Amino acid sequence: MKRETAGDRVFLSLNFVFLLLAMAVVAYPLLFVLSASVSDPDAVYRGEVWLLPRGLTLEGYGRVFENREIWTGYRNTVLYTCLGTLINLAVTLPCAYALSRRDLVGRNPITILFTFTMFFSGGIIPTYLVVDGLGLRNRIWAMVLPNAAAMWYILIARTYMQNNIPDSLREAAFLDGSSNTWFFLRVVMPLSAPIVAVLALFYGVQHWNAYFNALIYISRRELFPLQLILREILVINDMGGSAMMTVESAEAMARMARVAELVKYAVMIVSSLPVLIAYPFIQKYFTKGVMVGAIKG
């Protein structure tokens, strides 16, 4: 395999340089946010922070820790993520197993019935009317029930179980008098551990990052998930914040605005922390999940 021509070597060098550049372009904004979150906000404003922090300060993080709403939001998001993911798995896994069984009477019509929902939906308003009609608005359930499962993930789990749980295993278990439920809990679940991990991670990240359901179903502030609080800090405050400036307090206001920027950088880091810390460890599972889905959908 080692027969690189001169042209190949040029190509490989260019390839290397280009990928290095691509990596730098992706990494730079992330590193900048990290540095800016611990830098003197005036230095950031003057454009003195390029890659490494300047004038170390933890004021931004201090203000984030003082903000009670962020913590309430954090707690709510943790709750929604855990509860939501548990519900997702409880709906997805048994369904995927049933659909993976070739001897299930009505397997095809049921699969089609469910898959249909991937392509056709009632849209925002009719869904809202259903959720509203069930009295779920401003309840925790509005955050976890309207997305209790995703057909795409059911299909991924079904394919995995179909390929990894041999029929002979079930036949043997049934000869020994096992029931479907026992077999599912004691044999299928342990054998499906990798795909369960993948789905838990996919669903979990979705819950952690979601804001749409909260935006339309939740108006009570004490139920706000972190992302809605973030929206206020990062997006809404960003617009028209300078309108209230009076001449005499201009300098103080400018200073406050810069500290507000610092808080933004800090809050970006704090809110992404759980996902970012877990990410290097779970990255290979995510990759695996996408590939299982790619092999047969």
Place this chain on the structure above:
Amino acid sequence: MDLGRDAAQGVERFMAAVVRKQLWKRIFLNYELYVFLLPAFLYFAIFHYAPLYGLQIAFKEFNPVKGIWGSPWVGFEHVVRFFRSFHFWTLIRNTLGIGVYSLAVGFPIPILLALMLNEVRNGAFKKTVQMVTYAPHFISVVVMVGMILTFLKTPNGLVNQLLRVFGGRAVAFMARERWFWTVYVLTGVWQNAGWGTIIYLASLSAIDTEVYEASIMDGASRLQRIRHINIPAILPMIVVLLILDTGHVLSVGFEKIYLMQNPLNLAFSEVISTYVYKAGLQSFQYSFASAVGLVNSAVNFVLLVTVNSIVRVSGETVLW
């Protein structure tokens, strides 16, 4: 004759009864599997099929007191009103423009990146590039837009600082409506290009090494191998993803656009989904907003079918 036919019919009926009985027996024996399906069934019925039923309000004058069924029919009134409204062409232009722009820029880049990554022989370097480029995928939309707004601030956001260092002038990106599409698309590439390579890298790793060895024997250069082995190998995947993405051209993401909107860029940032949200849930025109959403889904569906049949004519892998 009659007797014979009667007998034949009798046997047929008997066999059918046996089959039916076996069917019921199979269903009964595996009743637990139906219990397993029940939660998913209820979920899809309540949160997907009930809204589809509710979609009829697009053709009614929805009145919350009378309910979905009791509200009077108005036919295509809302659809026509949408077609005639002065928002219509702006919405179509923005939705289609952002969708096509995203597809044109965002679709080829992961393919290119995957082909390049596939050539890297240094495992550690490859893993590092993958790890770094996948990371932005996990940043939430809110944080993403927060970063965009902070970086693009005038006059002192990071991007404008960089522009000035390289001799350019500061640009008010978020206040200039013409910049909206480009900012949306390029930040989308930044966030998702790396993640998009996974699926192609998987198909590339499935190529038989013997094919490479044979081509090396024949003196093929790396570029020739990419062109004649790698690209044909991932072509079916490219086509399928292209069809699926085209079907979604009109459903450009609500979440990111809604957060990036401000009064100054609205002329280029208002798309169908954000309009549906505002008309429906902020102005309470439930029926009208549902009709707009329905038009959107219908166009999407037509696009999907059209692209699929174009591809089928050209003899490539298709969805159906």
